[in-house]
Amino acid sequence: MNKNLSEILRFRRHQLGQLIDFPAILWSGISSPRNFPANKYPYRANSHFLYFAGIPLENAAIVLERGNMQLFMDDPHPSNNLWHGAAPNREEIAAKIGADDAKPMTELVEQLxxxxxxxxxxxxxxxxxxxxxxxxxxxNRFILPQQPLTGRDLELAKAIISLRLCHDDMALIELKKAVNVSIAAHKKGMKVTRAASLEAEIRAAMEAVIISENMTTAYSSIVTVHGEILHNQHYHHAIKSGDLLLADVGAETANGWASDITRTWPVSGKFSPTQKDIYDIVLTAHDACIANIFPGVEYAEIHLLAAKIIAEGLVNLGILRGKPEDLVKMDLHALFFPHGIGHLLGLDVHDMEDLGDLAGYDLGRERSSRFGLSYLRLNRPLLPGMLVTIEPGFYQVPAILNDPKIRNQYQYLVNWERLAQFADVRGIRIEDDVLVTTSGREVLTAALPTKTSDIENLVS
Incomplete structure (x- = not known):
């Protein structure tokens, strides 16, 4: 971040002070040990803390009141220089982030x-x-992540959501940095694919690009020929001719701002006819959804648009039978597109989902119990400054398609014999990061191609 960090942070804190008339305290968190105390998992500061403090301090807290901020953290222990090198002290950090006061953690209780x-x-x-x-x-009260927020805590969460839903200029600078590195990582993944023998080699090449830019992954990367497993964490499978590789990989800046991109490509460099048929359906949905992003548009309508286009495409291929509108009402599309069209993106890849549906769902809205809508992560009208993902997909999930009840229920609406001809399409997803502007949208990830011919050229 640039020299205006403290001014931006002060403005964010001032905005919060205009929304609440009570004090708030946010903790950064601490790293967790892996098997023994000195071997720790990589540390990631709490995102709400990061929004107002700006940098990933560990074991720190900030008290926010009337737009002012007190920082509580300890100076590094003398042994820190031996094991971790010299680090700035509390006063230096306070000056950098524009804190109004800075004290040791031991004085936090006294201040409260x-x-x-x-x-x-x-x-x-x-x-x-x-x-x-x-x-x-x-x-002196139970504070648990799994417990719904109430009272003042709920009021604080709603105030923070109202600020974080739409990104300021400094946030967008960081987000675009993450996006650009992610684009480079995906291009590298495509480039090395034909010489790779394992998924792991492609994942390593992609994450190497991210690490080389002093960033981390915003989430556990998905790089797999088994794209039908939506959150596939394994990358040991062999790369075989005829496979599609699905790569869902996004970088996160040092200050916590995330990106999220998915591309699917043929490992041989050429889509088969059946793969191209399905890919083009997903791409049509993807392009139509992005073209319909404007301020005021309901994100749920964007999801339903994708569902209708996917259903229509599968009818045209002879996989589904019926009118696309009717099939969507019956959730037939969800047999192949079970998740939502996307989510908020910001300081977390699924931004503010630690607050449950408070951020994703507008006031008075609740998740649907319908199979085709229950995994929708965002149900709000779009606003300028929102950054959302658009990620339609097609998956042949064995747990869904091999379920005897489902096959019996939809035996006349799904042409199972025709579907079997598309066995070489396990999973396809195309995901871009889209900023809502005052007049429409800006696709931050537009420099990474989506058309089959362009994808084939990059791989070949």
């Missing part, structure tokens, strides 16, 4: 006592157990 009304202090649970236990002890 001065406020003298623990029930009036709001917070949001941090995911690691050590921190939410500390939150519970200091505030």
């Amino acid at each position: 006592t001065i406020i003298n009304d623990l029930e009036n202090i709001a917070t949001i649970p941090v995911q690691d157990a050590a921190t939410w236990t500390q939150q519970t002890q200091i505030l």
Whole structure:
């Protein structure tokens, strides 16, 4: 971030001060040990903390009140220089992020006592157990990530959501950095595919690009020839001629801003006729959804548009029988496109989902129980400054398609013999990051091609 970091952070805190009339405290969290204390998982600061503090401090807390911020953190222990090198002290960090005051963590309880009304202090649970236990002890009430927010905590969450839904200029600078590195990673993955023998080789090449730019992955990468497994964490499979490889890989900047891109390509460099037929259906849905993004448009309508186009395409191929509109009402499309069209993107890849559906669903809305709508992560009218993903797909999920009840229920609506001719299409997803603008949309990931001919050229 540039020299205006402290000004941007002060403005964010000022905005929060205009929305709430009570003090709030946000913790950064701490790293968790892996099997023994000195061997720790990579640390990632809490995103709500990051939004107002700007940098990923560990074991720190900020008290926010009337637009002001007090920073609580300890100076590095003398042994830190030996094991981890020199680090800035508390006062230096406070100056960098524009804190109004900075004190050791030991004085946090004393400061809260001065406020003298623990029930009036709001917070949001941090995911690691050590921190939410500390939150519970200091505030003298249960603070649990799995527990719905109530009272002041709920008011704080709603205020933060209203700020984080639409990105400011500095956030967009960071997000575009992450996007550009992710685009380079995907191009590298395509380039090395024909010489690879394992999924792992392609994943390694893609993540090497991200690491070389001093970034991390925003989530656990999906690089697999088994794209029918939606969140496939395995990458040991052999690459075989005729396979499609699905790569869902996104970079995250050092300050926590995420990207999220998926492409699917033929490992041989050439789509088969059946693969191209299905890919083009998904691409048609993808392009239509992006073309219909405008301020005020309901994101759920974008999802239903994708569902209708996919159903229509499968009818035209002879896989489904019936009118596309009727098939969508019966959730037939969800046999092959079970997830939602996308989600919010920001400081987390699924931005603010630690708050459940508070961020994703507009006031008064609840998740549908319908199979074709129950996995929709975002159900709001679009606003300028929102960054969303558009990611339609087609998957032949064995757990769905081999279920005797489903096959019996839809025996006349699915042409199972025709579907069997598309056995070389396990999973296809095409995902881009789209910024809602005042007049329409900007596809931040547009530099990464989606057309089959362009994909084939990149792989070949």
